[in-house]
Amino acid sequence: xxxxxxxxxxxxxxxxxxxxxxxxxxxxxxxxxxxxxxxxxxxxxxxxxxxxxxxxxxxxxxxxxxxxxxxxxxxxxxxxxxxxxxxxxxxxxxxxxxxxxxxxxxxxxxxxxxxxxxxxxxxxxxxxxxxxxxxxxxxxxxxxxxxxxxxxxxxxxxxxxxxxxxxxxxxxxxxxxxxxxxxxxxxxxxxxxxxxxxxxxxxxxxxxxxxxxxxxxxxxxxxxxxxxxxxxxxxxxxxxxxxxxxxxxxxxxxxxxxxxxxxxxxxxxxxxxxxxxxxxxxxxxxxxxxxxxxxxxxxxxxxxxxxxxxxxxxxxxxxxxxxxxxxxxxxxxxxxxxxxxxxxxxxxxxxxxxxxxxxxxxxxxxxxxxxx
Ligand SMILES: *[C@@H]1O[C@H](CO)[C@@H](O)[C@H](O)[C@H]1NC(C)=O
Numbered sequence: 001x002x003x004x005x006x007x008x009x010x011x012x013x014x015x016x017x018x019x020x021x022x023x024x025x026x027x028x029x030x031x032x033x034x035x036x037x038x039x040x041x042x043x044x045x046x047x048x049x050x051x052x053x054x055x056x057x058x059x060x061x062x063x064x065x066x067x068x069x070x071x072x073x074x075x076x077x078x079x080x081x082x083x084x085x086x087x088x089x090x091x092x093x094x095x096x097x098x099x100x101x102x103x104x105x106x107x108x109x110x111x112x113x114x115x116x117x118x119x120x121x122x123x124x125x126x127x128x129x130x131x132x133x134x135x136x137x138x139x140x141x142x143x144x145x146x147x148x149x150x151x152x153x154x155x156x157x158x159x160x161x162x163x164x165x166x167x168x169x170x171x172x173x174x175x176x177x178x179x180x181x182x183x184x185x186x187x188x189x190x191x192x193x194x195x196x197x198x199x200x201x202x203x204x205x206x207x208x209x210x211x212x213x214x215x216x217x218x219x220x221x222x223x224x225x226x227x228x229x230x231x232x233x234x235x236x237x238x239x240x241x242x243x244x245x246x247x248x249x250x251x252x253x254x255x256x257x258x259x260x261x262x263x264x265x266x267x268x269x270x271x272x273x274x275x276x277x278x279x280x281x282x283x284x285x286x287x288x289x290x291x292x293x294x295x296x297x298x299x300x301x302x303x304x305x306x307x308x309x310x311x312x313x314x315x316x317x318x319x320x321x322x323x324x325x326x327x328x329x330x331x332x333x334x335x336x337x338x339x340x341x342x343x344x345x346x347x348x349x350x351x352x353x354x355x356x357x358x359x360x361x362x363x364x365x366x367x368x369x370x371x372x
Contacts, residue, residue: 033113034322038069050324055111064118073337098161114181114371122191177222184227185227197243214251226246272313281367296341303344326345
């Protein structure tokens with residue numbers, strides 16, 4: 001009776017394999033990484049050294065921006081070649097920036113790291129010194145988020161980015177799930193638009209853009225993330241990252257949490273405490289990630305203390321920002337180099353990022369992150 005025994009054995013083996021995989025599924029681990037909005041603008045060798053260092057630490061995710069970068073000293077690095085904006089004029093595309101990002105994506109892929117891509121920076125609509133083509137055309141954020149024409153212009157930008165044909169991978173970015181983990185709607189959509197945030201996005205800008213990205217993605221498993229609605233989360237009048245309209249939007253997968261807190265307990269309030277974003281995300285069926293956080297040199301508690309909140313809760317995090325060069329707190333750091341005091345250099349004693357990433361990778365995740 002070999003046949004039935006063999007079949008029984010096979011069925012048993014399949015059952016055991018299934019049971020094990022569903023067990024591992026429930027015990028997915030957390031992960032971590034960093035933002036570096038100008039990575040694509042760095043010389044190739046510097047990008048390689050940096051990405052290899054991150055990979056050596058076990059970093060799984062890096063957040064990149066579709067942004068122009070000027071030449072000069074930038075956070076401890078030297079930008080040799082300027083990167084022009086995707087749209088110097090709204091609707092006219094120069095794909096140099098996408099081409100450079102594509103080379104960075106190739107490098108990340110070779111090192112087992114995926115990317116979140118932010119297609120635009122909302123701060124360039126509200127800050128005079130960053131006024132870009134959309135700011136020039138629509139003058140202010142209020143008009144940008146409500147005008148039908150502005151929405152159409154922005155959707156065209158999203159289309160130019162998602163349909164961009166990758167020279168390195170020979171397919172459009174929207175199909176690059178092997179290296180692109182998620183597209184943000186924008187970096188910090190609706191930042192500075194307090195009235196619109198308090199009115200729960202009356203123009204449906206968030207879900208409208210999410211729907212556009214979802215439509216472009218088709219069956220691609222790349223996830224759609226908010227990019228940090230309203231900018232940083234802070235107590236008690238600035239808690240917009242999990243705006244109701246975003247939570248209720250089917251086309252959104254990830255609620256990006258951004259915040260800069262002086263103490264670990266301030267983070268605990270938003271992660272596991274009274275205003276737990278994990279609890280609220282779980283209730284709405286959304287993933288929650290700390291997509292931007294940073295520790296200023298003058299904060300009350302340091303990197304090592306604060307990062308424990310995320311790792312203890314099993315919530316993935318991306319630091320703002322681990323920089324390839326010296327950070328501003330290190331001896332010998334260049335002056336006039338655009339520091340914002342949050343940077344941590346790869347070899348800086350300011351924070352033990354390598355150990356924190358290892359702790360993230362060892363932590364059981366609060367939610368199931370497929371495809372990381
Ligand atoms: C996820 O986090 C929430 C909020 O802190 C908590 O209530 C829940 O028990 C956590 N679930 C897991 C599986 O860790």
